[in-house]
Amino acid sequence: MSEPRRRLSPDDRRNELLALGAEVFGQRPYDDVRIDEIAERAGVSRALMYHYFPDKRAFFAAVVRAESERLFEATNTPPRPGQSLFDQLREGVLAYLRYDEENPYGAWATYVGMGRHDPVLRGIEDVDNERQANRVLARIRAAAGVELDSKVERDLRIRVYGWLAFTFEMCRQHVLEPSIDVDQVAEACAHALLDVIRRLPGIPADFAERTVVDGPTRRLGA
Structure with missing residues (x-):
């Protein structure tokens, strides 16, 4: 179940997503991670996730x-x-x-x-x-x-x-x-x-x- 969405500044939201990405990529192989899963765990929409990072490769590089x-x-x-x-x-x-x-x-x-x-x-x-x-x-x-x-x-x-x-x-x-x-x-x-x-x-x-x-x-x- 996703967490309730909290109001954060764009920078804070991006940093939160990066921290979550580090946790997920640090536990599982790259190919096993789905970008939708990150969005769900962060309590944000898929569209917002892609607003910050165009694809999984870009997200991983940012992490x-x-x-x-x-x-x-x-x-x-x-x-x-x-x-x-x-x-x-x-x-x-x-x-x-x-x-x-x-x-x-x-x-x-x-x-x-x-x-x-x-x-x-x-x-x-x-x-x-x-x-x-x-x-x-x-x-x-x-x-x-x-x-x-x-x-x-x-x-x-x-x-x-x-x-x-x-x-x-x-x-x-x-x-x-x-x-x-x-x-x-x-x-x-x-x-x-x-x-x-x-x-x-x-x-x-x-x-x-x-x-x-x-x-x-x-x-x-x-």
Whole structure:
């Protein structure tokens, strides 16, 4: 039975539909979800549903985009004065894992969405990866304390994109198997990027030395 329809602003109604979509797509395969079902559960007419989203593909893309925006904001962990790069990376990954734990359906809908080959969904992933890469690169530059050579910047960006894919999969595995220790995941991801930085040809030698972290809980010095 549908819920009684409530008066909401257009933005609030759209956000409500997106939240409901994340819940539904996060529990069932895309092909099993009907747009009419979403409208019924939200207590709106089919016509109103199509007013906001022309078809199921557009609705799913909007759900993935909204969840990606929420995740991007959730992983915005500004560095504290004197905080090491290791700790910054670790906190960012922990924020990612917390978001997944607090929004399991939305997180899974995003994982499913990013695994599809639809060009619209691929475009959402590309935008999100670029924003995340720029955020990580800014932290690395600040930690290096010197201007990096343009070739080093290029090669570093490529490796950061690869690291994002690695981190994405590590966090997805935690959704699949919640018993995996979040601290181990976060530290493994942080260590992985520091190792990539240290091995990058052309990286300043003093910065490379400062990326060495002894043991799983030792912190990279400022």
